[in-house]
Amino acid sequence: MSDITPEMLARHAQELVYVQVPPAKIDWLNKIIEGYDNLALVSTLDAQRALLCCWVTADMRPVLLKLLSKLKIEVVQAPI
Numbered sequence: 689m690s691d692i693t694p695e696m697l698a699r700h701a702q703e704l705v706y707v708q709v710p711p712a713k714i715d716w717l718n719k720i721i722e723g724y725d726n727l728a729l730v731s732t733l734d735a736q737r738a739l740l741c742c743w744v745t746a747d748m749r750p751v752l753l754k755l756l757s758k759l760k761i762e763v764v765q766a767p768i
Contacts, residue, residue, distance in 0.1 A: 704741045705752060706764045711738040717761065721752075728752050739767065 705728070709717050718730045721742065728742040744752050756763055 703743055703745065704766070705744055705749070705756070706733075706766055707740050707742065707756060708762050708764050709738050709740065711735065714738055714740065717759075720759070721755075724751075724755070727755070733767065739764070 707717070714732060714735065717740065721728050721730050726745075727748055728744040731741050731743065733739045733741055742752060753763070
């Protein structure tokens with residue numbers, strides 16, 4: 689896991705969207721989201737499982753969820 693602590697994730701739960709992609713697509717998804725200015729910040733939580741979290745503001749959350757849906761990216765529950 690990265691340097692992001694469980695406490696940090698818990699404090700910002702409303703700002704996070706968790707996604708899982710094939711490991712080879714981590715960089716691809718990061719670049720797609722970075723291409724949309726101010727959409728979200730992507731952090732890799734577990735590279736082997738390709739578990740990512742997207743830090744997103746409340747007003748951009750619907751845009752992010754729509755983009756992920758169109759890209760057929762799986763949104764998953766927060767890790768325990």
